[in-house]
Amino acid sequence: MTDRPKLVLASASPRRHALLEQAGCAPDALLPTDIDETPRRGEAARTLVQRLAKEKIEAALVTLKSRSDLAGAYIVSADTVVACTGRVLPKAETLADAEACLRLLSGRSHTVMTGVAVANPQGTIRTRLVETRLRFKHLSLDEINAYLDSGEWRGKAGGYAIQGLAGVFALRLVGSYTNVVGLPLYETVSLLEGAGFPVRGTWRENL
Numbered sequence: 425m426t427d428r429p430k431l432v433l434a435s436a437s438p439r440r441h442a443l444l445e446q447a448g449c450a451p452d453a454l455l456p457t458d459i460d461e462t463p464r465r466g467e468a469a470r471t472l473v474q475r476l477a478k479e480k481i482e483a484a485l486v487t488l489k490s491r492s493d494l495a496g497a498y499i500v501s502a503d504t505v506v507a508c509t510g511r512v513l514p515k516a517e518t519l520a521d522a523e524a525c526l527r528l529l530s531g532r533s534h535t536v537m538t539g540v541a542v543a544n545p546q547g548t549i550r551t552r553l554v555e556t557r558l559r560f561k562h563l564s565l566d567e568i569n570a571y572l573d574s575g576e577w578r579g580k581a582g583g584y585a586i587q588g589l590a591g592v593f594a595l596r597l598v599g600s601y602t603n604v605v606g607l608p609l610y611e612t613v614s615l616l617e618g619a620g621f622p623v624r625g626t627w628r629e630n631l
């Protein structure tokens with residue numbers, strides 16, 4: 425029996441779940457949210473990702489009210505976007521989306537931004553912005569087509585997943601790798617600790 429507070433991940437992303445487990449903080453529950461992720465007119469990417477991470481927590485807080493088993497839980501959420509040439513790229517849902525993203529990213533530098541949010545049991549939310557700079561090699565038509573065939577782009581910001589085949593495209597990466605995959609671990613753990621969650625107590629429990 426443990427008195428460790430509960431931890432909830434407000435996400436449907438298996439990558440975020442795996443990353444949180446990697447940090448030794450396996451969540452007790454997953455609460456996927458379905459918020460409108462449309463950017464506001466003129467909204468900067470940096471503002472967007474932090475707003476969306478906060479809104480995912482707020483949506484999870486509503487669900488949490490009817491979950492007495494999760495009373496007193498801490499909540500983590502995140503939102504990731506890829507920005508290139510001053511534009512926020514879509515989360516690729518169609519082949520056309522993914523192809524347009526890859527053509528734009530080919531041979532260029534871009535930034536992956538994640539907003540991370542953590543709520544303490546009192547419902548106070550803190551957010552943090554994490555940015556990683558990447559440069560992709562020039563992608564030939566053959567490479568783009570082969571990548572599109574892999575399907576790995578589906579549901580990914582900017583139409584690629586660095587943790588898969590697209591790892592080969594990254595000529596340079598400056599900053600947090602886990603940020604690109606969707607949950608920057610150093611900053612997430614710092615936020616959790618700052619909010620009072622006993623991160624290392626969780627590690628001991630897993631020994």
Ligand SMILES: Cc1cn([C@H]2C[C@H](O)[C@@H](COP(=O)(O)OP(=O)(O)OP(=O)(O)O)O2)c(=O)[nH]c1=O
Nearest residue numbers: 435436437503504580581584585586604605606
């Ligand atoms: C750039 C990049 C993104 N991604 C993923 C991370 C996110 O899951 C996704 C960006 O979409 P998000 O809207 O941040 O997250 P999501 O809809 O997948 O999950 P949820 O909102 O429920 O938490 O792209 C990778 O897995 N690898 C990458 O290299």
